[in-house]
Amino acid sequence: GAVVSQHPSWVICKSGTSVKIECRSLDFQATTMFWYRQFPKQSLMLMATSNEGSKATYEQGVEKDKFLINHASLTLSTLTVTSAHPEDSSFYICSTTGRGKDTEAFFGQGTRLTVV
């Protein structure tokens, strides 16, 4: 199956700064990647769909100007949390899904963001 690598695995930043999270598809050309957020003791919520070479599609209630997504190549999508605040502290995880017969979703290791 596809291998998805996410970096960093954890990050602590000061309030007001920006943080970039990378998601790489190591052995699979991912035209689409997905970004999720998970608050403590809650499930994973889809934030946005990242499309290679075009604008991301955001789910309702997700601020696109705060969560900047760039998918410049078939193997890399980045999520930048701009002007982070403590309420943005969460577990962020990316995924990609196969096409055709194999539609299994493969997930990165996740990034735990703590904003102080």
Next chain:
Amino acid sequence: KQEVTQIPAALSVPEGENLVLNCSFTDSAIYNLQWFRQDPGKGLTSLLLIQSSQREQTSGRLNASLDKSSGRSTLYIAASQPGDSATYLCAVTGGGFKTIFGAGTRLFVKA
């Protein structure tokens, strides 16, 4: 819009018990259903993947079934062990290849 519901939200059982976790989804137009395990503070571990054309999958002490027409899946864990304690997440992949998760079942197996 796809919604995934998991019952129960939490479960505590003595070691050795067989148990069933339930998952239901509202839109039956899915490609597949996956069961994941998540340990506290950790990422996801894929347990079982059932394609839409399949009815069940087995791996070791785990068995998952899928009834797509009724929008239901169950995860059966045989002879539970303390090491099985974790949160179990059900997720369906459907339109737009988006994967939608349930809220999870927190399982605690007592030694």
